[in-house]
Amino acid sequence: MLKRTPEIDFACDAVREAARLARRVQAEMVTDALTKGDKSPVTVGDFASQAVVARRLETALPGALLVGEESAADLREESGAATLEQVLKFVRESLPDATPAQVCEWIDCGASDWEADAWPDAYWTLDPIDGTKGFLRGDQYAVALGLIQGGEVQIGVLGCPELAVTTEGLRPERGGAGALLVAARGQGTWVQPIDGAGDDWRRLSVSDESDPTRTRMLRSVEKGHTNLGAIDHLGLAMGIAAEPVGMDSQAKYAVLAAGGGEMIVRLLSEDRPDYQEKIWDQAAGSIVVEEAGGRVTDLEGRPLDFGYGRTLAGNRGVVATNAHLHEDALAGLREIHA
Incomplete structure (x- = not known):
């Protein structure tokens, strides 16, 4: 059974609260009348989620450090006043006495x-809403929080409001109960509904598929996040015949951990060859997969190193598998890059 600690309790409670908040923002602000390209709902959700998580961290674990995706600089400008007012409205549903100044400070x-030479050894990293396009479409998105110590993720929690917990694992379900996953180093990966409580956690395991041709690849719906042409070539190199699974955000890592797929690859996009992965995009998802029995490395097979700052500067790309197919994936990557 999962051994509860103050850190695990904080992370689960904070992500649960942030996921519920994101749902409320989505329900109230994402409408059919939303102009194409208008990302204001996810902007409000990002800011409100980060503010609430930061405040809960400050209260639960005084002195703990947070590295998040957002900065309140724009909200402090006159042009950001309307957005700040919307953010404040949602934050006050969790923290009724919050002021505009406090919200900016928390963010x-x-x-x-x-x-680089003064980067802390231990800190939390947060992606307040991972999967912008999924959030706006009503598809997959996630709140992702990880604790990093010594360059390695120790705790990861994913809140996935559009995934349902079933007896077989996890499956997409719009407007359902959602899924909360927690992984702790050496303790496995566990799941319960977002609105669950107590000890109704169920342990997750990756699939035991070892035939490369049967690999179900979890692929981003958002094309700008990876090199889709190269991924197609990788599929050919591995002889993959199974249909890919399209999914946004770190919800892919949750499904991989639950046995609903075998591989995720983040290749470098052709128009961003020097791109470095952000730590908050990989921290929680990577340990969720690893503690479910999977393996996560960069494209050369090196472990992800979270000790370089806000990016994975020591790594190139990411490949996550059920472990059984990892060497096949690396061999395929070497072939397409030969």
Whole structure:
């Protein structure tokens, strides 16, 4: 059974609260009348989620550090006043006495940055809403929180409001109960409904598929996040015959951990060859997969190193598998890059 600690309790409670908040933002702000390209709902959700998580961290674990995706700089400008008012409205549903100044301060707790030689050994990293397009479409998105110590993820929690917990694992379900996953180093990966409580956790395991041709590849719906042409070539190199599974956000890692697929690959996009993965895009998802029995490395097979700052500067791309197919994936990557 999952051994509860103050850190695990904080992370689960904070992500649960942030996921519920994101749902409310989506329900109230994402409408049919939303102009194409208008990302204001996810902007409000990002800011409100980060503010609430930062405040809960400050209260639960005083002195703990947070590295988040958002900064309140724009909200402090006159042009950001209307957005700040919307953010404040949602934050006050969790923290009724919050002021505009406090909201900005909480958000900026996650904007911390340090020189490479002064980067802290231990810190939390947050993606307040991972999967912008999925959030706006009503498809998959996630709240992702991870604790990093010594360059390695120790705790990861994913809140996936559009995934349902079933007896077979996890499956997409719009407007359902959602799924909350927690992984702790050496303790496995566990899941319960977002609105669950107590000890009704169920342990997850990756699939035992070892035939490369049967690999179900979990692929981003958002094309700008990876090199889809190269992924097609990888599929050919591995002889994959199974249909891919399209899914946004770190919800893919949740489904992989639950046995609903065998591989995720983040290749470098052709128009961004020097791109470095952000730590908050990989921290929680990577440990969720690893503790379910999977394997996560960069494209050369090296472990992900979270000790370089806000990006995975020591790694190129990401490949996550059920472990049984990892060497096949790396061999295929070497072939297409030969």
